[in-house]
Amino acid sequence: MAGRITSVEVARRAGVSRSAVSRCFTPGASIADDTRKRVMDAAKALGYRPNAIARSLIAGRSRMIAVVVAYLENQFYPDLLARLADELQARGYHLLLFTGPSDGNSDALFAQILAYQVDGIVLASTSLSSALADECNAAGIPVVLINRTNDRAGVSSVTADNRNGARALADFLLAAGHRRFGYVAGSAGSSTNQDRETAFRERLAERGVTEVLREDGLYSQAGAAEAARRLLGRADRPDAVFCANDHMAIAVMDTARHELGLRVPEDVSIVGYDDVGPARWPSYALTSVEQPVGTMVDLAVAALLDRIEGREAAARIARVPGELVVRASARRPEHGVVRVDGRDVWRP
Amino acid sequence: MAGRITSVEVARRAGVSRSAVSRCFTPGASIADDTRKRVMDAAKALGYRPNAIARSLIAGRSRMIAVVVAYLENQFYPDLLARLADELQARGYHLLLFTGPSDGNSDALFAQILAYQVDGIVLASTSLSSALADECNAAGIPVVLINRTNDRAGVSSVTADNRNGARALADFLLAAGHRRFGYVAGSAGSSTNQDRETAFRERLAERGVTEVLREDGLYSQAGAAEAARRLLGRADRPDAVFCANDHMAIAVMDTARHELGLRVPEDVSIVGYDDVGPARWPSYALTSVEQPVGTMVDLAVAALLDRIEGREAAARIARVPGELVVRASARRPEHGVVRVDGRDVWRP
């Protein structure tokens, strides 16, 4: 407000037409060097900035990407968000943030996203990923899911290689001599949770262990603490627990130690998934399969921008491998752990 | 793309003019009931959504708020961000996220923010808060700082009542019998850090303690761990350490316990500020002054929207009090701790 400067003022001051001003700010447009200089001088003197809103309107592209997240208390998501913002900013895009609706009403959210004419959408693990992804895809806006997949055609996704990660954890725990297993699950609808659980069970079954006790943690710490009480409070409690993510694993460890009086890993081994910051804190020293945030973001952004900018029309499904990082929250097998780049990792 | 539906199509299908369509989506506009119904039916049938970009252009207001954050690994900020997003969404605004530039170049950031014609700006603890705030304010865009203040006129801010919180911590530690104090500082330029440190020292001095050992933690966990090594490694180490925030306090606790072999709180009491999620985890049980995120966000949003929507032109400076929450990371005074709403708090 208060006298915004438009290209008209700049044009007048530089003694050229408004078109010339526009061309100065359009890469690749035809403009003489000295004209450009005159315009740029006038623009600087007046403090002119092209209006991105007007530009979006005419260009039909807003250079904004909608990002929908939930669970921001799980440190994996802030990390993801920070890298996403950096990466998009570096490529000249901007991040419109939406939080997953607590009221489960995706329609209002969808309407807002569409109204802003975003060029693409990143969905990071909200309970309504699938529905939203389908709607947006149907509306012709490129979508990429992070940390979720979706069977529908046309929707890109980037996840960790959850199946192989969970298999590695199974092997790791078996190698340490464990035989009684527990699993603390995330939300049942989450494909990531399903992949991790199924592969973990399958691998154990392949090696002769068919029973795995299961409790729901629902991706929350309160839920995980409850699960830990049920799982570890029983007489025939498991001696190894795989939690669907680190966020829950931390709550499970705290409950085991401070509430149930168990020693970790002497009484029970606990492993997680994600390798988030707190997993590295010495109080937890959580053994966990890393989910490489940087790589995942790079792939997601590439998949999205390749479609937006017309380089590739097809949806892309990426699965990113991660190391099993060995720390002190689980019994350590005698063989198979090697030191790489300052970390102990499982390489059987 | 692919045949976006505009108000023209809706108007044609409903057999009215484009103006009528516009008025249907403008609250308070004059429109007959049955016309509205015909238009709404047509809009629904075609899947029409008003284009927020075009609307912003003509209205001169984008209903977008730029939010600049850094330090997303400190859980306080994800919490803040989540509430901010919810609150803004609920009021019909949208959040354009920017991460503080690592290259210290605020000009590029400033240009991008201005280009998008945001209606307001929230600056949450970036190193360049002051410069950016002044520029935006000069450009006529309402600004509110969270967790920082700025002496300049015209800039609103919301902080905790850092001075009183720090004084309470001083009293609390003195009451527990401590006499040798250490302080792990945040970034020197941060007003929050200055307020906390100054008030802590002043209160101790009032009560006869003039020496406080000081180390820089720079708001990072690596920096705090280094500070802890220097501070607690010396022979005459302090027996009580106040860390400028919880994020650093956690690193200091871990370093003390797992690296230096100290017992907390028997050998050293550690207190922080913010009362973030991890402070409540039993492994830390950090005594800390809460920074009430919900209240702070509410005040910040109110201050911003009151200016944007013209209800109030003046900048507003808010200081929010918070409880000193007593847990197990610091020695507990014999008197003064009471139980309120399921928490132990310091009420001398």
Place this chain on the structure above:
DNA sequence: ATCCTCTTTGCACTCGTGTGCAACGCAGCA
């Protein structure tokens, strides 16, 4: 039946910028 009032509607202009098209100027060449 006439006049007045109030509601509803459409016309036309506006927001700030991108861009196709045609005109212009200048240089090079025959």
Place this chain on the structure above:
DNA sequence: TGCTGCGTTGCACACGAGTGCAAAGAGGAT
């Protein structure tokens, strides 16, 4: 000198919606 061609420039239209103004219509009072 006259023609061709290329690089520059301005005109005018477009993007999609909000809104003041005046005309049209409905309804009531006289």
